[in-house]
Amino acid sequence: MPPTTGSTAFALHPAALLFAVGLCLLTACGGAEGEEAGDTPAAGRTTQSSETGATATTETGGATPTAHGSASATVTVTEDEWTIAPSEESFSAGSYTFEVVNRGLATHDLVIERNGVDVAASPAIAPRGASTTLTVTLEPGEYVFYCSVGDHRGRWGMELAVTVSE
DSSP states (O other): OOOOTTOOOOOOOHHHHHHHHHHHHHTTTTOOTTOOTTSSOOTTOEEEOTTTOOEEEEESSSOOBOTTSOBOEEEEEEEETTEEEESOSOEESEEEEEEEEEOSSSOBOOEEEETTEEEEEOOOBOTTTOEEEEEEEEOSEEEEEEOOSTTTTTTTOOEEEEEEEO
16 A cells, blocks of 8 residues: 555665665674773873873873973874874874874774783774874883774784884
């Protein structure tokens, strides 16, 4: 029976439904495995690792004064499928504000790890150009920058070794 005037009829073809579900899974809609409210640091929250001594503040914009009153060096970190690319190739010890830009089609984040311990983490970043900032003081040593969303690090190799010099 055809719809009457003023009513709306909608039929979804099974192939279109399958495509939509596949696309949703591919782009990580609905959140990543293990994501729950409160899993990411709130804006302005400062954390310090007792094992590494590194401090981090999750920010929502702009350069942030350090404990000594000076501004952080700002570095852009671009993420997409399946890479992490900082605008700088080398780092010296000090305070950095990372502007993390997601150019990919999936949700990403940025976690900074030292000696197997996460010292800083951004909130999840929506796809297609969304961004956030993350301020962290890096001490000399070896770090790994990685995406903790779903299995991006393990399965897709979304990690980058970073050496911080004196």
